[in-house]
Amino acid sequence: MNEDRATPAQLLAIAEAVVAPAAAQVAELRAGAAREVSTKSTETDVVTAADRAVERQLVAELRRRRPTDAVFGEEYGAGGDPAGAGGSGVRWLLDPIDGTVNYLYGIPWYAVSIAAEVDGEVVAGVVRNAATGDQWSASAGHGAWREGRRLRGSTETRLGHALVATGFGYQPARRAYQAEVLARLLPQVRDVRRLGAAALDLCLAAEGTVDVFYERGLQPWDHAAGGLIAAEAGLTVAGLDGAPGDGEMFIAAPPALFGPLHDRLRELAAAAGP
Incomplete structure (x- = not known):
């Protein structure tokens, strides 16, 4: 393969080839002794030895296959990977364990x-x-x-009948503000689910198991893969007021629900606060 001419399909094939052994390592480490815990931004923002070990495995395998690509991982370095930025134009975004708290507790x-x-x-x-x-x-x-089934998202058209997935940040003040926003949104939707792993939540939105997803405070590795999956399933993926989906606000919803959810989140100043 010519690294500089890789197609999306070829890059996906690489991602699929390396994700299975990485996921197997996650499971093996949980059964062993790699749940040693430290914290990052706050006392509730945990990272385990498994996060770091799995990311090292992913980086090594990507290096072997495409040595001149850049890597941007949650544990490998928020500043990116200058050693791998060799001009290919390709950058890999990695989250070795999205949902670390669930992992820690066995959920x-x-x-x-x-x-x-x-x-x-x-x-x-x-x-x-x-x-x-x-x-x-x-x-x-x-x-x-x-698993071979093409995803199309939810067919729901009414926000009042929508099941909403969301999440919270780790800073206490931000969490409190997000809870206030959610409390005001809740009476206007069917129900809310907070499952604790944004990448998986976006996949549920892509397949229509939940109707919409929104969250403030996501990092690029949180939403890169899941956001593409949602978009390719036909969902509108964006932020507020025409901005791209990013850390300020990330919304994924079928076109019929995106506008009503977007407008309500704007009314609630969901992207404001801490």
Whole structure:
């Protein structure tokens, strides 16, 4: 393969090849002694030895296959990976365990998430639930898939009948503000689910198991793969007021629900606060 000419399908094939052994390692480490815990931004923002070990494995395998690509991982370095930025135009975004708190407590809702960007645009992504083996994937222009089934998102058209997935940040003041927003949104939707792994939540939105997803405070590795999967399933993926989906606000919803949810979140100043 010519590294500099890799297609989205070729990059997805690489992501799928490396995600399965990484997810297996996650499961093996949980059964062993790799749940040693430290914290990052706050006392509730945990990271385990498994997060770091799995990311090292992912980086090593990507290095072997595509040595001149850049890598941007949650544990490998928020500043990116200058040693791998060799001009290929490809950057890998890695979350070795999305849903670390679930992993720590044995709740079977945590995943390995891998996405590939080309010149800043996400073109391939895969999310694999390490507890169950369920896997979702997408490449730009080729749809979103789960186990050979193409995903189309929810057919719900009324916000009042929508099941909403969301999450909270780790800073106490931000959490409190997000809870206030959610409390005001809740009477206007069917119900809310907070499952604890944004990448998997986006996959549920892509397949229509939940109707919409929104969250403030996501990092690129949180939403890169899941966001592409949602978009390729036909969902509108964006932020507020025409901004791209990012850390300020990330919304994924079917077109019929995106406008009503967007407008309500704007009315609630969901992107404001701490």
